[in-house]
Amino acid sequence: MNFSTELIFDITIIMITATLIAGVVLGSIALFRILATLKLRNKMLQQATRxxxxxxxxxxxxxxxxxxxxxxxxxxxxxxxxxxxxxxxxxxxxxxxxxxxxxxxxxxxxxxxxxxxxxxxxxxxx
Incomplete structure (x- = not known):
């Protein structure tokens, strides 16, 4: 393989890694927001039906x-x-x-x- 092909592979690997890291971070943020929303919903349901x-x-x-x-x-x-x-x-x-x-x-x-x-x-x- 020549230098330009290796450079393209390296850039592709870096972009895939950055995309995976961003996906994991955004997914974690979404899960924490969903958890907070579910806790609030459960609290509201308990207050409404107590x-x-x-x-x-x-x-x-x-x-x-x-x-x-x-x-x-x-x-x-x-x-x-x-x-x-x-x-x-x-x-x-x-x-x-x-x-x-x-x-x-x-x-x-x-x-x-x-x-x-x-x-x-x-x-x-x-």
Missing amino acids: PYIFCQRNHQQLEIRNNGQVPIKIDAFDSQIDLTTLIGKVLPAGQTFLYRIDESSQFTITVKYHDQITNYTDSFNI
Whole structure:
């Protein structure tokens, strides 16, 4: 082989190497952006579909409502009234438990509950 043929081969090898390096770098950047986008999407989905429990007084009844999009299971109550009958119950999305209470009493309820992914705790002044 003469000098010009070797020079063409060397230039071709350098261009192929540079193209491969640029491809690997750009591919890595794209993968990291995809990973960040997927994490953000998962976080947004979890926030949009998480359960939101709501407790309020409705005349002589305590209303415990699941305002979220997924069913929850009630793990524990911390309150002055006895709500042990509701522990372990599943509360579907949009459903309500009604519990009879004395209208004049003021109290605080702390509810521990979970869905299939996460445990939650909320407190309410009733």
